[in-house]
Amino acid sequence: MGRGRNRRRVDRAQQAASAARTARAVGRRAVALALLAALAASGWAGWRWLTTGEAMRIREIRFSGLSSAAADELLERSPVKRGDNLLLADVEAVERAMAREPWVERVEVRRRWPPALEVRVTEREAAALVDLGGLYLVDREARVFKRALPGDGLDLPLVTGFSRDDYVQRRADVEALLGGALQLAGAWAAAGLDRALPLSEIHLDGVDGVTVYAGEEGLQVRLGTGDTAPKLERLKAVLAALRADGKRADAILLDNRAHPSWVTVRPSGLSGARLVGASPRGL
Numbered sequence: 001m002g003r004g005r006n007r008r009r010v011d012r013a014q015q016a017a018s019a020a021r022t023a024r025a026v027g028r029r030a031v032a033l034a035l036l037a038a039l040a041a042s043g044w045a046g047w048r049w050l051t052t053g054e055a056m057r058i059r060e061i062r063f064s065g066l067s068s069a070a071a072d073e074l075l076e077r078s079p080v081k082r083g084d085n086l087l088l089a090d091v092e093a094v095e096r097a098m099a100r101e102p103w104v105e106r107v108e109v110r111r112r113w114p115p116a117l118e119v120r121v122t123e124r125e126a127a128a129l130v131d132l133g134g135l136y137l138v139d140r141e142a143r144v145f146k147r148a149l150p151g152d153g154l155d156l157p158l159v160t161g162f163s164r165d166d167y168v169q170r171r172a173d174v175e176a177l178l179g180g181a182l183q184l185a186g187a188w189a190a191a192g193l194d195r196a197l198p199l200s201e202i203h204l205d206g207v208d209g210v211t212v213y214a215g216e217e218g219l220q221v222r223l224g225t226g227d228t229a230p231k232l233e234r235l236k237a238v239l240a241a242l243r244a245d246g247k248r249a250d251a252i253l254l255d256n257r258a259h260p261s262w263v264t265v266r267p268s269g270l271s272g273a274r275l276v277g278a279s280p281r282g283l
Contacts, residue, residue, distance in 0.1 A: 058117060062118055124143075128202075129159065130160075131159070131160045133163060210224065219251070224255025
C-alpha cells in the first residue's frame with residue numbers, strides 16, 4: 001500500500017511539473033507574439049510616418065549645370081513635384097522625363113536631406129545651325145537636336161546644302177557631312193581666320209564641294225574638296241596680300257584641281273564675273 005501511494009504522489013508531481021512547463025511555454029509564446037505585434041504596429045506606424053508624414057515631403061528641387069534649358073520647363077516635365085514624399089520619389093523616372101528636354105544631354109537626380117532633390121544637368125553645346133527647310137541646332141557631335149527659336153540667341157555658322165528629306169532618308173550620311181562642316185569651322189578658327197572673317201555660312205555641294213561665306217560683307221571662299229589645311233594657309237596669304245595693297249575681294253576660289261596652288265580672286269567693285277587668276281605670291 002505504501003508503495004502505491006508513493007507512486008501516485010510521484011505521478012501527480014510529474015503531472016504538475018509538466019503542466020507548469022506547458023504553462024510557461026504558452027506564456028513565453030504569448031509574450032513573444034505580443035512583442036511581435038507591438039513591433040509590427042510600431043513598424044507600420046513608422047513606415048506610415050516616413051511615407052505620409054510632413055517631415056519627408058520634398059521641400060526643394062534644385063538644379064545645377066543649367067544655361068540654355070529652363071528649370072521651370074524641366075520641373076513641368078518631372079513626374080515628381082515639391083511636396084511629394086522623398087522616399088517614394090522615382091528618381092529614375094525624373095531623369096528619363098527631364099532627358100527629353102532637347103537641351104539636356106545627361107541628367108542625374110539624387111535625394112538629399114533636408115528633403116530635396118538635386119538635379120545635375122549636362123547640356124548640349126550648340127555648334128552650328130543647319131537649314132532643313134527650317135533652322136535647327138546641331139551639337140558638337142553633329143547631331144541635330146532641336147528647332148532653332150528666336151529666344152535661343154545664338155550666333156552660329158549656318159550649314160546649307162541639305163533638305164529635310166535628305167536628313168530623314170539619309171541621316172547617317174548627313175550627320176557625317178555635318179561633322180565635316182564642324183571640323184572645317186574648327187580649322188577656320190584654329191587658323192585665326194574667324195577674328196577678321198567669322199563664318200556665316202558653310203555650303204556643301206555634291207559637285208563643287210565646300211563654299212563658305214564669311215565676314216560682314218559675305219566674302220565667298222570656295223574650298224572645293226579635300227586638303228583643307230593648305231587651302232586655308234593660301235587663303236591667309238591672299239588676304240594678307242589684299243590688305244597690303246588696300247584691296248578687298250568679293251570671292252576667292254581655292255579649288256583649282258589642275259593647279260592646286262593657284263588662287264582665283266574677284267576683287268570688289270568689278271562688274272560681271274570677270275576673275276583675276278593668281279597664286280598667293282603673285283598678288
